[in-house]
Amino acid sequence: MTINFKDALGVHADALHVRAERTKVLAANIANESTPGYTARDVDFGAMLQERAALDSAGPGNGDLAMLDAETLYRVPFHPSADGNTVEIGVEQAAFSQxxxxxxxxxxxxNMKLRGLAKAIQGQ
Structure with missing residues (x-):
């Protein structure tokens, strides 16, 4: 009997991938805080996770497609700047931290799932 790690880990493997993509977007926002005309972006985590799960269930290799451009949304600033930059460093840092x-x-x-699988394999 083989172990299907995709089934064993559940949604968390896809969540890590989507969180990593979101980290890239938020880091780009923070890096471009002083760039005139830069528009802050973010991703809809829930929608991107559902789409990733749907691609994974469609067959092998389909989940490797980059969906970042299709799911990127633009952030509306609370206090727009005069140079057209919509990055608000406090908002971006809070989103990055979360x-x-x-x-x-x-x-x-x-980690907990893998430890449980290791114990089951060892017969504990």
Whole structure:
């Protein structure tokens, strides 16, 4: 009997991938805080996760497609700047921090699942 790690890990593997993509977008926002005319972006985590799960269930190799451009949304600033830049560093740092915390939570769940599988394999 073989172990299907995709089924064993559940949604957390896809969540890690989507969180990593979101980290890239948020990091780009923070890096372009001083760039005139730069428009802050973000991703809809729930929609991107559902689309990723649908691609994974469609067959092998289909989940490797980059969906970042299709799912990127533009952030509406609370206080627009005169140079057209919509990055608000406090908002971006808070979103980045929350995303990092959620990433760590998914890693913890995967770690617990893998430890459980290791114990089951060892017969404990």
């Amino acid at each position: 995303n990092a915390s959620d990433f760590q939570t998914s890693l913890t769940f995967i």
